[in-house]
Amino acid sequence: MKCIKCGKHEAVEKGLCETCLWDSMNIELPGSIIEKTCPKCGAYFVGKGWVHKDGQQRWEHKIIEDFAVNEPFKIIGGEILGKNKQGNYITIKITVQREENDIKEENFDIPFVKESISCPTCNKVTGSYYEAKSQIRGMTGEITNEMERIAKILINMVDNNHKNDPESFISKIEYVKDGFDIYLGKRKDGDTFAKDMKTREICDIIVSKTLAGIRDGKQFFRFTYLVRVLDFQPGAIIFLNNKKYLYQGKSSYGIYLNDLDNGREVQINKKAINFEKILATGEFASKRTFIVISRENDECNLMDKENFNQITIKGDCKDNEISLFVLGDELFRIRGE
Numbered sequence: 164m165k166c167i168k169c170g171k172h173e174a175v176e177k178g179l180c181e182t183c184l185w186d187s188m189n190i191e192l193p194g195s196i197i198e199k200t201c202p203k204c205g206a207y208f209v210g211k212g213w214v215h216k217d218g219q220q221r222w223e224h225k226i227i228e229d230f231a232v233n234e235p236f237k238i239i240g241g242e243i244l245g246k247n248k249q250g251n252y253i254t255i256k257i258t259v260q261r262e263e264n265d266i267k268e269e270n271f272d273i274p275f276v277k278e279s280i281s282c283p284t285c286n287k288v289t290g291s292y293y294e295a296k297s298q299i300r301g302m303t304g305e306i307t308n309e310m311e312r313i314a315k316i317l318i319n320m321v322d323n324n325h326k327n328d329p330e331s332f333i334s335k336i337e338y339v340k341d342g343f344d345i346y347l348g349k350r351k352d353g354d355t356f357a358k359d360m361k362t363r364e365i366c367d368i369i370v371s372k373t374l375a376g377i378r379d380g381k382q383f384f385r386f387t388y389l390v391r392v393l394d395f396q397p398g399a400i401i402f403l404n405n406k407k408y409l410y411q412g413k414s415s416y417g418i419y420l421n422d423l424d425n426g427r428e429v430q431i432n433k434k435a436i437n438f439e440k441i442l443a444t445g446e447f448a449s450k451r452t453f454i455v456i457s458r459e460n461d462e463c464n465l466m467d468k469e470n471f472n473q474i475t476i477k478g479d480c481k482d483n484e485i486s487l488f489v490l491g492d493e494l495f496r497i498r499g500e
């Protein structure tokens with residue numbers, strides 16, 4: 164059968180020859196192309212929303228999707244070739260397929276607009292938006308290295324989450340007299356951090372919420388995660404369940420103490436610590452160095468470097484000198500030494 168249009172060539176589809184068929188192709192173009200990006204984070208506006216990951220790729224993909232073609236053709240690809248000098252036109256190559264081995268490419272110049280506008284996420288950051296607050300506090304009312312270490316864990320965690328989720332951010336860090344208040348863009352970060360601290364560290368966590376307003380017709384709450392870090396210095400004298408102890412240190416298991424009534428070493432599992440019943444007395448044992456003068460069986464004879472008094476302690480002494488905690492007349496071996 165000959166082509167119904169030109170009558171010259173053999174018809175291949177819809178009564179038309181290949182040439183006349185391609186002549187019937189009609190590509191529908193987008194009216195204009197807008198490249199809307201955020202100058203702060205580089206996010207792209209694609210379709211109906213902001214895209215923070217692979218924004219440019221997704222935007223380019225969407226441009227090609229906005230081209231349409233009549234049957235029996237199919238758009239199988241496209242490419243941005245560039246912009247004109249004035250930057251008000253963009254050239255796009257569109258690849259159209261009729262049959263597997265019948266493919267054509269065509270270039271189009273489309274009106275182009277570039278817009279730069281801060282995205283809602285960046286507006287949240289600059290507007291000091293926050294959903295949660297993590298208050299890091301210690302046991303003594305003073306800022307300690309231990310509290311700084313814990314604060315850094317939270318800051319690193321949020322920085323890491325931010326890579327995949329721009330809504331994870333810290334909008335403010337406040338240094339207060341007895342600790343840090345870290346304001347979080349995303350409530351979930353506060354929650355994750357609190358759970359992580361509970362399993363990995365020795366601390367007490369109190370969660371509270373306050374009504375912050377109405378958003379989208381619903382009550383909107385802000386959460387506070389009070390993280391009280393057990394940050395006594397080794398040698399501190401503490402009260403635990405109304406008894407006095409010398410604090411030796413902590414591990415992932417719990418805390419190590421000396422009972423000041425009898426000098427005995429006590430280990431307390433972290434799950435058994437009641438933070439309502441533990442507090443600093445403000446007193447400290449001093450640390451003094453002794454020279455080991457002799458070793459016998461399971462005892463060592465020591466000499467105080469300050470006053471040359473000689474004493475005997477139980478246990479082995481590996482080095483030629485040893486440090487002990489001194490509290491009044493009492494001496495305590497330092498855990499791990």
Ligand SMILES: [Zn+2]
Nearest residue numbers: 166169180183
């Ligand atoms: Zn024809």
Ligand SMILES: [Zn+2]
Nearest residue numbers: 201204282285
């Ligand atoms: Zn942004």
